[in-house]
Amino acid sequence: MKLTSLPGRVIRRITGNDYVFTILTKILAVVIGLIASSFSNRFLGPELKGQLSRISSLLSVVAVTANFGLYQPYPFYKRRKEPDVLNKFLRIFCLQFLAYMVLGGVAAVFLHSRELTIVCLLAPIQVLANQLSFMIMVEDVKFKNIIFFTARITNTLITILAFYTMDRNLMIALGLIVVGDLITIVMALIRMKRFPNPFRADLRFAARILPFGIVSMITTLMLTLNYRVDSIMMGYLFHVPDQEVGFYALGVSLSEYGWLIPDAFREVLFSRTANDDAIDEVTMSMKVNLYLTLVIILVILLLGRPVIWLLAGPEYMPAYPVTVILVLGIIPMSWFKIIGTLLLAQGRKMIYLGMLSASVAVNILCNVIAIPLWGKEGAALASVVSYLAAGVLFLRYYCRQYSVPLRSVFLFSAQEKQQVMGKIRSIRKRLSGRK
Numbered sequence: 001m002k003l004t005s006l007p008g009r010v011i012r013r014i015t016g017n018d019y020v021f022t023i024l025t026k027i028l029a030v031v032i033g034l035i036a037s038s039f040s041n042r043f044l045g046p047e048l049k050g051q052l053s054r055i056s057s058l059l060s061v062v063a064v065t066a067n068f069g070l071y072q073p074y075p076f077y078k079r080r081k082e083p084d085v086l087n088k089f090l091r092i093f094c095l096q097f098l099a100y101m102v103l104g105g106v107a108a109v110f111l112h113s114r115e116l117t118i119v120c121l122l123a124p125i126q127v128l129a130n131q132l133s134f135m136i137m138v139e140d141v142k143f144k145n146i147i148f149f150t151a152r153i154t155n156t157l158i159t160i161l162a163f164y165t166m167d168r169n170l171m172i173a174l175g176l177i178v179v180g181d182l183i184t185i186v187m188a189l190i191r192m193k194r195f196p197n198p199f200r201a202d203l204r205f206a207a208r209i210l211p212f213g214i215v216s217m218i219t220t221l222m223l224t225l226n227y228r229v230d231s232i233m234m235g236y237l238f239h240v241p242d243q244e245v246g247f248y249a250l251g252v253s254l255s256e257y258g259w260l261i262p263d264a265f266r267e268v269l270f271s272r273t274a275n276d277d278a279i280d281e282v283t284m285s286m287k288v289n290l291y292l293t294l295v296i297i298l299v300i301l302l303l304g305r306p307v308i309w310l311l312a313g314p315e316y317m318p319a320y321p322v323t324v325i326l327v328l329g330i331i332p333m334s335w336f337k338i339i340g341t342l343l344l345a346q347g348r349k350m351i352y353l354g355m356l357s358a359s360v361a362v363n364i365l366c367n368v369i370a371i372p373l374w375g376k377e378g379a380a381l382a383s384v385v386s387y388l389a390a391g392v393l394f395l396r397y398y399c400r401q402y403s404v405p406l407r408s409v410f411l412f413s414a415q416e417k418q419q420v421m422g423k424i425r426s427i428r429k430r431l432s433g434r435k
Contacts, residue, residue: 233367252326369382
């Protein structure tokens with residue numbers, strides 16, 4: 001009986017920690033994502049991958065704008081103990097979805113652009129998926145990761161099937177986006193055990209949160225542009241060849257594996273800061289994140305070339321310089337990601353927006369200069385400069401506002417070292433089955 005129950009006890013103890021569970025889930029999802037990426041890159045080729053990157057970037061911008069940021073105030077109202085707060089938000093989201101489905105269908109009939117038609121039809125689904133993904137992250141961060149993991153597995157299986165049975169087709173790749181969003185919608189509603197009636201939406205409450213939501217929408221739009229404006233400008237403003245955009249997209253996707261640790265901390269802290277400020281936890285998260293992310297960056301730099309060769313083939317090797325440049329911005333941008341959770345939960349939306357907008361302005365200006373000069377490498381360099389601007393601004397504000405010494409973000413104190421070593425010894429004992 002002891003032998004049988006030991007694995008279960010170990011699993012429960014490991015997954016009992018939100019940070020550990022989130023990181024482990026993301027690592028497993030990365031492994032699955034690498035498999036999917038290998039088939040997807042070969043299935044599409046650089047040119048179609050570039051087209052997909054351009055369309056998905058535009059879709060993200062439209063979806064962010066269309067949702068009006070109405071999900072962002074949820075942690076703030078939850079902290080204020082607003083009555084029936086979850087149902088109020090969900091009904092508003094469902095009403096938005098119905099309205100956008102009608103508007104999207106009408107717009108698609110009159111548009112003569114294939115890309116704009118695709119965006120109009122997919123945007124309502126992505127709006128609702130983004131809203132519910134945020135809600136479940138605040139309500140149950142572990143289940144949010146289960147949804148993420150499920151979507152990755154499903155997309156991987158569909159990608160492998162398409163690779164072996166279908167010809168190259170952009171619509172198949174776009175279909176994967178829809179599948180992932182639908183999985184998010186269905187699983188989130190089932191977990192929250194709510195299937196809200198959109199016709200019972202509280203429009204007065206919607207009007208009350210709309211000012212907060214619009215500012216949050218602009219904030220999220222700035223965040224999306226900070227990640228997507230390079231692809232949009234390359235494809236629609238400077239008309240960089242789709243193949244070059246495809247190389248850039250692969251470089252971006254590889255560098256994004258460096259967000260594994262920062263995103264894990266960010267997701268858990270969204271749940272933590274919805275209840276209190278947790279300054280000590282935010283500071284410790286940035287410190288642990290720094291060293292773990294440095295390891296991830298080193299792995300990306302060392303294995304980048306062979307990974308590109310394995311995942312995409314030799315035709316994608318021009319993506320490696322983009323990856324090398326982009327990983328330089330991971331550390332400063334992680335400060336923005338982690339500190340931003342606290343500012344949003346506290347309702348400091350204007351401060352958040354102001355610093356983020358400055359970063360986006362830097363990004364756009366640098367892209368205008370760098371893309372014509374250096375193409376995809378110039379776009380990557382512009383992103384790094386904007387990430388550095390965002391990270392420095394947020395870190396400077398955090399240290400001043402909460403009286404946190406700068407060294408506390410980078411260095412462990414003697415007491416913290418003892419605590420960390422104690423936790424490591426405790427984990428070893430648990431894994432070995434000792435008390």
